[in-house]
Amino acid sequence: MSTHEMSTEQQRVFIRFDLSARIEHILLIISFGMLCLTGLPQKFHNYNWAQDLMNAMGGIETVQTMHHLFAYMMGIETVYHIFALFRSIFIKKSPNRFSMIPGLKDITDALRHLGYNLGLVKELPKYDRFNWKEKVEYWALIWGTIVMFLTGAFLMWPEVITRWLPGYFIPAAKAAHGGEALLAFLAILIWHMYNAHLAQGKMPLDTTIFTGKVTEERMRHEYPLEYERILAREQKETGAKLG
Amino acid sequence: MKPHTRIVAALFLVALLSATFLTVLAVAQGKPTPHPIAGREQCLTCHPTDKLPADHANRAESTCTACHPEAAAQPPTPPQAPTTPHPIAGREACLTCHPTSKLPADHANRAESTCTACHPEAAAQPPTPPQAPTTPHPIAGREACLTCHPTSKLPADHANRAESTCTACHPEAAAQPPVPEPTPTGPMTDQGCLACHSKPGLTYTFPGCGETVSLTVDQAALSQSVHGKAGITCTGCHTNITGYPHPKLEAQDCRAFTISRAEACATCHADITEAQHDSIHYRLLKEGNRDVPTCVECHGGHDITPPDQPRYKLSRTCGQEGCHSTILDTYAKSVHGSVIAKEEDNPYVPVCEDCHGAHQMPDPRTGEFHTASPELCATCHTDPNVVSRFGLSTDVYQDYRDGIHSKLAEKDPTIKTPVCTDCHGVHDVKGLRKSVQAASETCAHCHTAIYGEYKQGVHGAALITGNPDVPGCTYCHGAHKIPDPNTPQFRIGEPDLCASCHSDAALMAKYNLSADVYVTYTQEFHGMTVQLYKTKWPTASIYCYEAVCTDCHGIHEIRSHTDPKSSVHPDNLILACRKCHPDAPDKFATAWAGHYKITRERAPLTYYVNLFYTILIPLVIGAMAFFVLTDIGRRIVNHFKRGKAS
Numbered sequence: 001m002s003t004h005e006m007s008t009e010q011q012r013v014f015i016r017f018d019l020s021a022r023i024e025h026i027l028l029i030i031s032f033g034m035l036c037l038t039g040l041p042q043k044f045h046n047y048n049w050a051q052d053l054m055n056a057m058g059g060i061e062t063v064q065t066m067h068h069l070f071a072y073m074m075g076i077e078t079v080y081h082i083f084a085l086f087r088s089i090f091i092k093k094s095p096n097r098f099s100m101i102p103g104l105k106d107i108t109d110a111l112r113h114l115g116y117n118l119g120l121v122k123e124l125p126k127y128d129r130f131n132w133k134e135k136v137e138y139w140a141l142i143w144g145t146i147v148m149f150l151t152g153a154f155l156m157w158p159e160v161i162t163r164w165l166p167g168y169f170i171p172a173a174k175a176a177h178g179g180e181a182l183l184a185f186l187a188i189l190i191w192h193m194y195n196a197h198l199a200q201g202k203m204p205l206d207t208t209i210f211t212g213k214v215t216e217e218r219m220r221h222e223y224p225l226e227y228e229r230i231l232a233r234e235q236k237e238t239g240a241k242l243g
Numbered sequence: 244m245k246p247h248t249r250i251v252a253a254l255f256l257v258a259l260l261s262a263t264f265l266t267v268l269a270v271a272q273g274k275p276t277p278h279p280i281a282g283r284e285q286c287l288t289c290h291p292t293d294k295l296p297a298d299h300a301n302r303a304e305s306t307c308t309a310c311h312p313e314a315a316a317q318p319p320t321p322p323q324a325p326t327t328p329h330p331i332a333g334r335e336a337c338l339t340c341h342p343t344s345k346l347p348a349d350h351a352n353r354a355e356s357t358c359t360a361c362h363p364e365a366a367a368q369p370p371t372p373p374q375a376p377t378t379p380h381p382i383a384g385r386e387a388c389l390t391c392h393p394t395s396k397l398p399a400d401h402a403n404r405a406e407s408t409c410t411a412c413h414p415e416a417a418a419q420p421p422v423p424e425p426t427p428t429g430p431m432t433d434q435g436c437l438a439c440h441s442k443p444g445l446t447y448t449f450p451g452c453g454e455t456v457s458l459t460v461d462q463a464a465l466s467q468s469v470h471g472k473a474g475i476t477c478t479g480c481h482t483n484i485t486g487y488p489h490p491k492l493e494a495q496d497c498r499a500f501t502i503s504r505a506e507a508c509a510t511c512h513a514d515i516t517e518a519q520h521d522s523i524h525y526r527l528l529k530e531g532n533r534d535v536p537t538c539v540e541c542h543g544g545h546d547i548t549p550p551d552q553p554r555y556k557l558s559r560t561c562g563q564e565g566c567h568s569t570i571l572d573t574y575a576k577s578v579h580g581s582v583i584a585k586e587e588d589n590p591y592v593p594v595c596e597d598c599h600g601a602h603q604m605p606d607p608r609t610g611e612f613h614t615a616s617p618e619l620c621a622t623c624h625t626d627p628n629v630v631s632r633f634g635l636s637t638d639v640y641q642d643y644r645d646g647i648h649s650k651l652a653e654k655d656p657t658i659k660t661p662v663c664t665d666c667h668g669v670h671d672v673k674g675l676r677k678s679v680q681a682a683s684e685t686c687a688h689c690h691t692a693i694y695g696e697y698k699q700g701v702h703g704a705a706l707i708t709g710n711p712d713v714p715g716c717t718y719c720h721g722a723h724k725i726p727d728p729n730t731p732q733f734r735i736g737e738p739d740l741c742a743s744c745h746s747d748a749a750l751m752a753k754y755n756l757s758a759d760v761y762v763t764y765t766q767e768f769h770g771m772t773v774q775l776y777k778t779k780w781p782t783a784s785i786y787c788y789e790a791v792c793t794d795c796h797g798i799h800e801i802r803s804h805t806d807p808k809s810s811v812h813p814d815n816l817i818l819a820c821r822k823c824h825p826d827a828p829d830k831f832a833t834a835w836a837g838h839y840k841i842t843r844e845r846a847p848l849t850y851y852v853n854l855f856y857t858i859l860i861p862l863v864i865g866a867m868a869f870f871v872l873t874d875i876g877r878r879i880v881n882h883f884k885r886g887k888a889s
Binding site: 052180200 | 765767771772774775776778779824826827828830831832833834835841846848849852853855856857859860863864867868870871873874876877878880
């Protein structure tokens with residue numbers, strides 16, 4: 001996916017995310033954020049803050065309509081993501097097409113990172129294109145989206161669902177929808193906010209997801225395996241050209 | 244003596260002698276005084292058989308006058324006719340003045356009826372009475388006469404006479420005075436009036452009806468009356484009397500006289516007279532009903548005392564026999580009347596005139612009176628000084644005005660809505676608070692169909708057996724501040740209304756019902772939405788279509804969920820769902836967790852989903868938070884290490 005450009009300072013800049021991925025992220029920010037904003041107050045409707053918030057947003061019906069609209073938005077984004085994946089895997093056959101697949105290395109990386117934090121290991125593990133933290137977040141999102149779409153559909157069309165499933169699936173779906181929502185919200189709040197905004201070298205904001213660009217220094221530092229792979233591939237390509 | 248005087252004397256003597264002789268001759272010749280008499284028995288009274296010829300003995304009854312017809316003829320000149328004819332009946336009466344000692348010897352032992360047989364003039368009306376009294380004064384009985392004419396002033400032979408005899412000879416004394424004697428020249432004084440009107444037995448008979456009324460004035464009562472104390476004179480009221488003789492009364496009967504008396508009151512009490520022209524009594528009077536009261540029926544005549552001392556006084560007058568007695572009986576048993584019947588001066592309960600007015604008394608049967616009655620009640624029931632004494636609220640009036648009954652009437656005055664008295668009673672005002680059932684039955688007078696539905700439900704069925712735990716009409720609708728039950732606001736308040744009992748754990752336990760119904764309701768979509776709508780009140784008056792209690796359970800006819808007729812019975816529940824979810828399949832109703840808290844037994848799937856997230860969330864978030872914290876820690880450590888290194 002990533003190609004290279006030259007920065008104004010003549011420092012080499014790598015393109016980590018293409019426009020399509022950047023748009024996807026913006027769509028996710030909007031839909032996820034709005035779903036949290038319109039959904040969580042419904043879960044916590046017994047609390048005054050939730051009631052005030054919902055009334056401020058135009059009342060329960062408006063909030064519910066908004067929730068449905070942003071769910072559709074997220075659904076469209078999900079469908080688009082699947083298409084993009086297909087394109088990446090089967091059409092473009094991108095070298096990074098399986099980079100999000102977790103492996104054993106991710107577990108050892110996580111343990112080593114933890115060990116490093118606790119002072120048990122001297123060096124941070126060397127990461128490839130997506131480190132274990134990013135994979136946790138991605139797969140958490142996938143899991144969450146599946147649960148939320150499924151249970152959300154139960155709540156949105158109970159008359160349809162109960163044609164095939166017993167009625168008790170509806171309250172169960174509601175429980176799951178609320179539980180998963182809270183989990184997703186807290187995960188984003190803690191994991192994503194920390195890793196994208198507060199982690200080493202990211203404060204106040206890692207702009208890469210918006211610009212798509214990452215400096216050579218950061219590549220070397222944060223994604224050394226990918227960096228090396230890119231350099232190796234480039235040398236091979238240059239060699240082939242020259243040769 | 245002169246010779247001719249002698250001759251006259253001689254002639255007189257001769258005449259006297261001859262007269263005597265002739266008389267004796269006449270008697271001897273059986274020339275009796277004719278005396279109308281019937282039957283031999285009567286004749287024998289004066290002519291006993293021993294004085295009759297021997298052959299006259301044992302003759303038939305009718306024979307005497309056959310031979311002595313003169314005896315039966317009217318006597319031409321009665322022997323010793325009394326000076327004054329005096330109508331008298333019976334020999335006994337005659338003997339009062341003519342004792343046997345003064346009668347001829349043969350008059351002794353005569354029959355009762357015989358006196359006037361020979362002395363008919365005695366029975367005739369006296370042409371000129373001896374010593375006619377100066378002023379005729381109708382008086383009855385000798386005792387009464389003696390009051391003014393003591394025996395000491397009477398002729399000696401008048402002593403010891405019978406009770407009825409005075410007027411026998413002095414009939415004028417008993418007659419109505421035709422001509423008054425001392426005609427007063429100046430204004431009438433009370434003393435002048437009372438000279439006659441203090442005498443007992445003074446009466447007047449109305450010519451129109453023959454009704455006799457006493458003219459005697461009770462001086463004690465008069466002096467104690469408001470007028471007596473104020474020094475109002477007799478003529479102050481009896482303005483038509485200017486002297487004696489009195490002018491002829493125009494009134495033909497007692498009632499007409501009484502009614503005409505009201506005019507006298509008007510001379511001083513003009514404002515009150517004016518005011519009572521609006522009264523129902525006056526209107527009826529003008530319509531020709533003479534039985535309605537005028538001034539004196541309520542206030543009295545000579546004995547007028549303040550009508551409100553004690554306060555209950557006038558009410559008793561209103562409730563006297565022949566007037567409003569049944570109403571007073573009812574009133575005396577009411578919450579108002581029962582108080583004042585005991586403490587007649589209690590200022591904190593209304594008496595008749597407090598509600599009906601004293602003089603400007605409107606017709607209480609009119610629509611205007613009905614409509615205005617809440618204001619009437621409010622005069623006391625908004626006054627903390629009055630109703631607080633009885634532990635009553637002063638808010639009832641304003642509450643009523645804010646309620647639908649009053650609001651409806653305000654919008655359209657032709658609508659008949661209840662006022663205070665329609666629920667509480669008119670004269671028989673009772674404390675309705677004592678019984679929810681009684682209150683509900685009162686509503687049922689108008690809301691009959693709804694009450695019928697209500698009785699079919701669990702609440703109504705229990706209420707009519709006297710169960711105090713269930714809500715009656717007023718529990719949900721209120722008594723005075725009855726809200727319109729069709730407003731969005733009422734609808735949104737329904738779950739709270741039901742919850743006021745159905746969240747009471749102790750009460751619900753008594754009937755083996757769950758007290759969680761409200762909490763569980765607010766945890767699902769319907770309840771959540773309703774709860775949120777409620778937070779926007781009253782600024783947003785949007786109708787909330789989300790289901791409230793009554794949408795599924797029914798409004799008045801709420802049945803137990805175990806009752807097959809219940810709309811929430813498992814067999815029927817889907818029908819309730821389909822009211823809002825028309826496409827709901829049969830299984831849809833089971834989506835409803837049934838107001839029960841989520842337990843492993845009742846809703847296992849939901850229970851395990853909840854359990855799953857109860858474990859997963861702290862686990863995941865905890866792990867993430869742990870890593871973040873170690874990462875922050877490492878950065879801080881690195882920061883200081885680098886600082887040391889440089």
